[in-house]
Amino acid sequence: MSQTVKTLISLRELILNGEIAPGERLLEVNLVDRLGVSRTPIRAALARLAEEGLLEKAPGSGYVVREFTVHDIRDSIEVRGTLEGMAARWAAERGISEPALNRIKACVAEIDALLSQTELSNDDIATYLELNEIFHQQLLGLSDSFVIERMLERIVALPFASPNAFVIATSEIGQSWKIFFVAQDQHRGIVNAIENREGLRAEYLAREHALLTLRVLKTALKNQSVLDQVPGAKLISNVAA
Amino acid sequence: MSQTVKTLISLRELILNGEIAPGERLLEVNLVDRLGVSRTPIRAALARLAEEGLLEKAPGSGYVVREFTVHDIRDSIEVRGTLEGMAARWAAERGISEPALNRIKACVAEIDALLSQTELSNDDIATYLELNEIFHQQLLGLSDSFVIERMLERIVALPFASPNAFVIATSEIGQSWKIFFVAQDQHRGIVNAIENREGLRAEYLAREHALLTLRVLKTALKNQSVLDQVPGAKLISNVAA
DNA sequence: TTGCTTATTTGTGTATACATGCACAAAGGA
DNA sequence: TCCTTTGTGCATGTATACACAAATAAGCAA
Numbered sequence: 001m002s003q004t005v006k007t008l009i010s011l012r013e014l015i016l017n018g019e020i021a022p023g024e025r026l027l028e029v030n031l032v033d034r035l036g037v038s039r040t041p042i043r044a045a046l047a048r049l050a051e052e053g054l055l056e057k058a059p060g061s062g063y064v065v066r067e068f069t070v071h072d073i074r075d076s077i078e079v080r081g082t083l084e085g086m087a088a089r090w091a092a093e094r095g096i097s098e099p100a101l102n103r104i105k106a107c108v109a110e111i112d113a114l115l116s117q118t119e120l121s122n123d124d125i126a127t128y129l130e131l132n133e134i135f136h137q138q139l140l141g142l143s144d145s146f147v148i149e150r151m152l153e154r155i156v157a158l159p160f161a162s163p164n165a166f167v168i169a170t171s172e173i174g175q176s177w178k179i180f181f182v183a184q185d186q187h188r189g190i191v192n193a194i195e196n197r198e199g200l201r202a203e204y205l206a207r208e209h210a211l212l213t214l215r216v217l218k219t220a221l222k223n224q225s226v227l228d229q230v231p232g233a234k235l236i237s238n239v240a241a
Numbered sequence: 242m243s244q245t246v247k248t249l250i251s252l253r254e255l256i257l258n259g260e261i262a263p264g265e266r267l268l269e270v271n272l273v274d275r276l277g278v279s280r281t282p283i284r285a286a287l288a289r290l291a292e293e294g295l296l297e298k299a300p301g302s303g304y305v306v307r308e309f310t311v312h313d314i315r316d317s318i319e320v321r322g323t324l325e326g327m328a329a330r331w332a333a334e335r336g337i338s339e340p341a342l343n344r345i346k347a348c349v350a351e352i353d354a355l356l357s358q359t360e361l362s363n364d365d366i367a368t369y370l371e372l373n374e375i376f377h378q379q380l381l382g383l384s385d386s387f388v389i390e391r392m393l394e395r396i397v398a399l400p401f402a403s404p405n406a407f408v409i410a411t412s413e414i415g416q417s418w419k420i421f422f423v424a425q426d427q428h429r430g431i432v433n434a435i436e437n438r439e440g441l442r443a444e445y446l447a448r449e450h451a452l453l454t455l456r457v458l459k460t461a462l463k464n465q466s467v468l469d470q471v472p473g474a475k476l477i478s479n480v481a482a
Numbered sequence: 483t484t485g486c487t488t489a490t491t492t493g494t495g496t497a498t499a500c501a502t503g504c505a506c507a508a509a510g511g512a
Numbered sequence: 513t514c515c516t517t518t519g520t521g522c523a524t525g526t527a528t529a530c531a532c533a534a535a536t537a538a539g540c541a542a
Contacts, residue, residue: 002494002495002496003495003496004495004496027522027523027524028523028524029522029523029524037496037497038496038497038498039496039497039498039524040495040496040497040498041495041496041497043524043525044284044288047285047288047289048288048292051289051292053387053391059504059524060503060504060505060522060523060524061504061505061522061523062523062524071386071387072386072387072388075331075386075387075388075389076388078327079324079327079388079389079392082323082324082327083320083323086319086320086323090316145312145313145316146294146312146313146316147313147316147317147320147396147399148316148320150294150395151320151392151395151396154391154392154395155388155392158388243502243503243524243525243526244525244526245525245526268492268493268494269493269494270492270493270494278526278527279526279527279528280494280526280527280528281525281526281527281528282525282526282527284494285525300494300534301492301493301494301533301534301535302492302493302534302535303493303494
């Protein structure tokens with residue numbers, strides 16, 4: 001893996017874990033010592049992270065780690081839900097290929113299999129996270145729309161906009177399995193609606209699915225001890241929660 | 242202005258004007274001669290344009306100018322309309338400041354003044370473009386949402402997703418003034434709805450406004466001689482129009 | 483001819499030196 | 513006292529050299 005990519009990843013991690021605090025000034029030169037690479041890959045990584053919205057450029061005085069508010073989280077999730085809704089509707093209206101349908105159904109089946117166990121271990125939760133991620137990727141892929149894919153790439157880069165954010169946030173308090181079943185029912189509903197070419201219903205369900213995330217996350221946000229475990233949480237100020 | 246910015250702008254222009262053809266391979270080294278700057282600002286510009294979606298990275302063999310389809314255009318406009326709709330609804334639901342309201346009303350009034358003339362010159366059309374741009378920027382600014390602003394930044398970067406795309410496309414055939422009045426009525430409606438705190442209505446109207454763009458653009462897309470005048474049109478393949 | 487292997491070319495990753503320009507502080511004037 | 517101005521240092525912009533990796537072409541064998 002190239003230095004550029006490694007630098008990008010480690011910088012992002014440092015920010016999301018709060019090891020670089022919100023409001024902190026990041027200077028290219030300082031990072032040279034801190035990360036052990038030259039300015040060139042650092043410059044690229046900083047530019048990229050600014051694009052993603054994790055940093056803000058302060059001309060002449062470096063980049064500043066952005067602090068997110070609960071408003072930003074709410075907005076991100078609502079936007080993601082809306083976009084996923086459009087993706088689902090377009091998939092339904094425009095029709096999808098047999099193989100694509102089978103792929104996403106297989107994904108749903110895998111989650112079903114996982115959830116049919118009597119008890120869920122930490123590993124199972126990790127597996128769920130992966131499968132959920134895959135499901136959501138496939139869902140947006142179904143729309144076969146370049147524009148939707150680019151938009152979603154962007155929104156998912158923001159902390160807590162990822163479809164997994166709520167799972168991460170709740171897995172710590174041992175309640176995630178309840179949510180898994182609700183979420184999985186919604187997954188099934190969305191796929192059904194797409195298969196039956198009910199565009200509006202698919203859109204509605206996908207939005208509702210995102211709102212579930214929002215609801216769970218709102219609860220989680222009140223529990224600071226939970227959030228302390230979660231990547232990105234350090235970036236969030238509870239201004240006007 | 243820095244070389245980086247100049248390089249970015251001129252490269253983008255070259256691409257949108259079709260002087261660099263879709264599918265063409267862009268290599269950093271070649272561009273050094275072509276643009277007269279070193280690889281460093283070129284690298285930055287290429288990375289940025291790839292982010293924007295105008296280029297695709299082909300590792301080991303440069304960047305390739307992306308070719309857009311009519312599907313991409315349709316999707317872009319629909320996504321923009323949806324996002325502007327959310328922005329309008331949020332502005333209505335969350336309330337906006339008196340000064341902000343006055344600013345956007347002043348903008349509407351300026352367009353009114355412009356349209357009240359008996360005849361519109363080319364300069365007037367240019368002025369309309371500016372004012373329209375400002376209106377749409379203010380509209381999204383009303384939502385006071387970091388997330389919305391970032392998303393819209395991104396979508397507007399795609400060719401023909403700009404709120405002005407339809408005006409540009411029709412101004413050549415001398416019919417734009419008709420559209421101006423329709424659009425301006427919609428502008429007024431959106432602002433009214435926000436002022437009256439009718440969130441859902443504001444959202445609906447903003448979406449409709451985007452659909453106007455789509456309708457006009459569809460007509461324009463059939464007229465190749467019009468499109469030849471329009472920046473970005475060269476990037477669009479009429480696959481399955 | 484086709485497929486494989488290797489040599490060569492070509493393109494990008496990376497480091498670093500130098501140029502430019504911005505921020506901030508200190509000094510001078512109103 | 514406050515505003516303006518100018519200087520100095522610091523941060524980024526830019527160019528370029530080198531190293532590596534990947535693509536392409538050439539040569540050989542089956």
